[in-house]
Amino acid sequence: MKRGELTDRASAATFPAKQGDSVLSGTKRMAAAGMIPFALAGCITVNAPEKPIVIELNVNIRQEVIYRLAEDAGNTIEDNADIF
C-alpha cells in the first residue's frame, strides 16, 4: 500500500512538468498533502519480506574459484569414499 502511494507521487511530480506550471503547482499541492500523514506518523513502516530469506553461504567465495577446484574436489570424494 505504502509503496503504491510513493510511486504515484513520484510519477505525478515527474510527468506533468511538461504540461505547464498550473498543473505542476496543483500536483505539488497534492504531493504536499500526501506527505502530511507521513509527517504526522513520524516514521515509515517497512514490511518484512514474504519470501523466505535465502542463506548466502560464504558470499565471498567466487564462482571461478569453485570451477577451478571442482575437478580436484570430485577426485577427493572418489578417493575418500569411506567418509563421503
Place this chain on the structure above:
Amino acid sequence: MGSMMNQRFSRAMLTGAAIATALGGIATPAFAQRDPAYASARAAGQVGEKMDGYLGVVGSETAELRRIVNDINIKRRAVYSQRAQATNATLEEYALTAGCQAILATAPGEKYQAPDGTWQTRTSAPPIRDPRCP
C-alpha cells in the same frame, strides 16, 4: 664392484618396496567403504550433505548420530585442509566446492541441504544447489 653390488641391492629393495605398495594398495582407504552405522544413517535420511561440504544431522539429534557426523566431519576437514593447501585455495573454498560435488553425488532417497537451508530428499531429478556450483 662394490658400487654395482650396492646398485643391485638397492634395486631389489626398490622392487620389494613396489610389491609391498602394490599389495598394500588393495587394503588402502581409497577403496574403503562407508562405516555400516554411517551408511545406514545416510540411507535412512538421518544424516545429510550440507552446502558447506560437511555432514549434518537431519531431524531429531541423538548422541549416536552426532558421534557419526562429528567423526566424518573431522576426517573430511583433514582431507579438505590438505587438498586446499595443495590447490592453493582456502579451506572454506575447497569445502564448499566439495559440498557442491557431494550433493550432486547423493543417491535418490538421501538428504541434502538446499540453498535456502532446508533439508531436501534427493530424487532422480538434479538437486537444488548453490548457483555457483559447477
